Amino acid sequence: MLKYCKTTKEVKQILNNKEVLVDGKRRKDERFLVGLMDVITIPSTKESFRIVFSDKGHLSYVTIDNKESKFKLSKISGKTLIKGGKFQLNLSDARNINIAKNDYKVGDTLQIEVPSQKILKHFKLDVGSNIMLTGGSHVGKNGELKTIVGKTITFVTSQGDEFETKIEHAYVIGDKKSAIKTEE
Known part of the structure; x- marks a missing residue:
């Protein structure tokens, strides 16, 4: 490759x-x-x-x-309550991170320092977020999340194309603009 x-x-x-x-x-x-x-x-x-x-x-x-090689983005795919009243976040890359406060939701994305796994930033899956699609017929498209209705989202690409897809295909890559480089 x-x-x-x-x-x-x-x-x-x-x-x-x-x-x-x-x-x-x-x-x-x-x-x-x-x-x-x-x-x-x-x-x-x-x-x-x-x-x-x-x-x-x-x-x-x-x-x-x-600078960008010092962190990665990981989507929260699950959350579990563990011993001592702490929470365990299950991430899309098979990592697990234990936290004290329940500040994160499934579907949000964490910016993690590698290899220490320290959480640097939290990107919420919310209207206005910059997302990349990881499934469906528009895999790889980036854009701004416009609406969330149940389990369906609408997003707009930088070219102005508007698409509708399942919420599970959305991978948040930044708040207003992308926190990572996604193309050459």
């Missing part, structure tokens, strides 16, 4: 030399999966990439700067 190597042998050699970071952690297993919003960093070349959806709906990558 990134075109740094051609064979599996080259992939293994690069990984064994500890030359690849995924979300700030060194990865040596060539079977380790990367997913939506993951940050891939190659320290030797000082390059960083974020996995996003292309406008065609395929997983792709965009080159990001050093």
Whole structure:
């Protein structure tokens, strides 16, 4: 995908030399999966990439700067009450974060510092939010959330196209404007 190597042998050699970071952690297993919003960093070349959806709906990558490589966005996919009256947030990338206050809702997005998992910002799934679609026939489209009616949302792209889709396909990427780079 990134075109740094051609064979599996080259992939293994690069990984064994500890030359690849995924979300700030060194990865040596060539079977380790990367997913939506993951940050891939190659320290030797000082390059960083974020996995996003292309406008065609395929997983792709965009080159990001050093500042943006220090965080990732994760959607809250579930919430659980645990021992001691604390809450556990279940995130879209299989992370779990324990919190004391119940300030977050399922569907909201957290900006998380990697690899420490410290919550930097909270983006609510609300009218006016900047979203990216992760499902349906408009996967990869970005735009402003206009209305929420039950489990259906309406959003407008920067080109002015208006679409309606399920609320579960909305991934908040910023308040008024995107907090991340989504295209080259």
